[in-house]
Amino acid sequence: MKPLITAILLFLSFNLFAQKTCEYSVNVTDSLGTYKLTKEYMISEKNFAGNSSYIFYSLALTDGLPTLNLQLIQKSKDFLKANCFDKNSKLFLQLNNGKIITLLHIDQENCGTLIRDDKGYDNRVISGQFMFMKDSFEELKNSPLSMMRIKYLTDTEDYVLRKEFKSELNNEVYQPETYFINNIHCIE
Numbered sequence: 037m038k039p040l041i042t043a044i045l046l047f048l049s050f051n052l053f054a055q056k057t058c059e060y061s062v063n064v065t066d067s068l069g070t071y072k073l074t075k076e077y078m079i080s081e082k083n084f085a086g087n088s089s090y091i092f093y094s095l096a097l098t099d100g101l102p103t104l105n106l107q108l109i110q111k112s113k114d115f116l117k118a119n120c121f122d123k124n125s126k127l128f129l130q131l132n133n134g135k136i137i138t139l140l141h142i143d144q145e146n147c148g149t150l151i152r153d154d155k156g157y158d159n160r161v162i163s164g165q166f167m168f169m170k171d172s173f174e175e176l177k178n179s180p181l182s183m184m185r186i187k188y189l190t191d192t193e194d195y196v197l198r199k200e201f202k203s204e205l206n207n208e209v210y211q212p213e214t215y216f217i218n219n220i221h222c223i224e
Contacts, residue, residue, distance in 0.1 A: 058222035061094070069099040074222050076107065079184070079212040080195050081203055087112040090205065091184075091195070093215060096165070097223040102173075103165045104139055106186075108148075110160045120147040120189040121164040127186055131179040132213075139166035145189075173224065176216035 062073040073096045080091040088111040096103045106127065110116050125141035141164055148162030184195045197212045211218075 056218050058219070060222070070097070071099075072097040072223065073105070074219060077212075077215060077219070078203055078205075078208075078210045079197065079215060081201065081205065083204055087114065088205075095219055095223045102168055102223040103142070104168065105163065105165055107161065107163045108186075111157050113157055116150065116158050116160045117191075118147050118150075118160065119162060119186075119191055119193075120145060121162065122189045125164065125187055125189065127164075127166045127184065129176070129181055130183040130185075131175060132182050133175075133179040135175055135179070137172045137175055138169055139172075140169070141166055173220060177220055178217070180213040180217065181215065182213070 059075045060072055061075045062071060064071045074094050076092040076094045078090060079093050080089070082089045088109075090109045092107045092109075094105045094107075096105055104127070108119075121141050122145045123141065123143040127139040127141070129137040129139070131137065144165070146162060146164060148160050151159045151161070153159060180199075181197045184197055186193050186195075199213045200209060200211045202209050
């Protein structure tokens with residue numbers, strides 16, 4: 037009986053500590069090189085007084101260079117302020133252990149695209165690619181996130197990252213605090 041219980045406990049512990057499999061939206065290798073992009077994952081959602089904003093992450097590996105893709109979607113019937121990414125833009129990630137990881141935006145200015153939908157809402161979509169600093173992977177693999185600060189061209193915004201939330205957009209459960217712990221191995 038003891039060997040059976042030991043075998044069951046051993047099997048369960050392997051399943052609990054096993055890394056998640058990587059889900060890629062793009063995984064291409066050709067004569068030009070290799071490109072992998074993980075599926076988008078919602079990190080933040082705000083819905084208040086008819087205004088909505090969503091932030092999505094995806095990790096990319098381009099010929100050995102790991103980057104974080106950030107996409108911000110804003111929706112409102114009111115005026116939407118344009119935030120732009122430029123060469124001086126940064127993404128700061130505060131970890132639960134107190135350390136701050138800085139990611140640098142690639143040298144490409146982007147102020148997003150404004151789209152008006154058939155319901156009268158203005159939608160602004162802005163995307164940015166951020167490069168990881170040397171030696172930041174180990175910290176991100178070992179400590180959950182607590183806050184995120186985005187430094188735009190003319191503004192700075194802070195976001196408190198929740199341990200878990202159920203999205204009003206698609207009713208899926210997201211765990212932004214552990215995004216890097218669960219996914220960074222996909223681009224190593």
